[in-house]
Amino acid sequence: KTFSEAILDVITNPNIVFILFSLGTLGLAIELYNPGAILPGIVGGICIIVALLGMQALPINYAGLALIILAIIMFLLEIKVTSYGMLTIGGVIALILGGLMLIDSPEPTLQVSKSIVITVSLCVAAFLVFVVGFVVKSHRKQVETGFEGLVGQVGKVKETIDGDGMVFVAGALWHAVAEEKIQAGEKVRIVSGEHTTLKVAKLNSHKEG
Template sequence: MKRLFLVLLMLVLPLCLRAQEPQVAVISLRGPINPVSASFLRENLAAAEKRGDRLLLVELDTPGGLDTAMREAVQAIFAAPVPVAVYVAPAGARAASAGAVIGLSADILAMAPGTNIGAAHPVGLGGKPDPVMEAKLVNDAEAYVAGIAARRGRNVDLARSMVRQSISLTAEDALKQRVIDLVAPSRQELLSSLEGRRVQRGGKEVVLHLAGARVVNHEMGTRDSILNAVSNPDVAYMLMLLGIAGIFFELAHPGVILPGVIGGISLLLSFFALQTLPVNYAGIGLILLGIILFIAEIKVVSYGMLAVGGVVSMVLGSLMLFPSPEPYLRLSWQVLAGTVAVTALFFGVVVVKVIQAHREKPITGVEGMIGSIGVADSDLVPEGKVLVRGEYWNATSEEPVRQGEKVQVVAVTGLRLTVRREEKAGARGEG
């Protein structure tokens, strides 16, 4: 009995000690800030208290993102139940635009050497706005960032300059200007520097005790990873075209199923992506018009005019689809050119095949029977029977035809054929 107790004690004691040791949660936000990344941050902040985390460390590298997603992330950080540290890393990373604002909202803002922060000037998603609207955007963003900097005790004037003048600072300059709290070459050195640091959380002062803390990385789940990937403008664009093509083929060939399934899934994923991106719906309309013109070219042969119109419509629609001046929120030229070229080539091949099919001699029906070669099954004087395409027909000939001679069909009247000897048909053809 005593031995069993000792065994249980040896098993349970390490678990209890492990549960009591300090724990730091680490998440990474890489790429544009969008609703998926903001949701991922919010979920981890909510779970941090349940896990007993002493600190949530956000490793950040972003060119910016959507204003709505940025504000959602800032609100989540302010309402977080545990202290939040934002670490712009590794070397070469940046916290630009929306990333700079998220960093300023954190309890602790640190940067690795060789990184930069700033350039938070707001950009209109529909292109350059009129002067009055632009002034409103800048004033709103400036007040918002200044309030965040003041709440965290950071340099308010520099924060304003990041918005109004698009100033960007290196890690060392940001530390000198009191924009960030410290510069740390690595995660381990950052956590060591934070030991005993005091932060304000919920109106109370919290002292960080991170010595010997166990660092736990929390990655995006499969669902969030997929949604984050499809929020890329290039992926959203290709999914939309794939969805349209799949639905078209399913409607053109009912019962195939696979194109319809793939098209439906792709179209729904593209709808999700489009609601997370700045979209010009005139661009979507032009792309749909281009697809319709391609389909019309197949149905109504216009000798390429409709196809040319479809290419022009698709190109213009693709250029207008994501009007943001920010590169990470625009469609890349490589994807645009490649997708339009493949789509135009595909429909071009289909159009050529349709034209060839129209020009070919019919092989079925009455038209397909004209010119067919058969054999007289009986003497035709002038009526009798012939064997054409494996079938026996009543036939009439203007001249006598003997049994066994080859004949050629020249007319079809109901179920009766009009034929003539093949030799005579050949002679006429040569003449």
């Protein structure tokens, strides 16, 4: 076999396709949680594209594929929406069912291994529980810290502020607004705060590495 044929054999393995889809989900979740990280988003996108490429050579059950896509959507929403774990539970169920239904063939060799489906799904869920727990902890810390202790402090923009965005300061993520566009990675100074939103101003014009 040529090198390209060997690679094609690997990426058309149903188990590899499912794992790549799951890794892609984790990569996108990390990028969504930490905008500007770049690498997780790139790796996640590549994994999903390669998985889709592998699917072209497999008898795909589109109901199973739809369930996996639904699981990805629910996992990503879990990071942004307070659902108390309901989206994660729904995502795990959809991912397991989607993995088991992904291949439309009676051939056992073409089916995704049940042990791989369950193991990968639980690993994805465990990661998301960790991330969501960290977000909840950050929100609690925000309340405890208060705005008075933040005014004057320097933070780092995590999600480009174009009207509004996200900044990391005092060990937590905050929703922020500014009078000018500030790119992710730039430093800002906290000017004031109201409710759960900080008003910030650009500290300098250079991004941190």
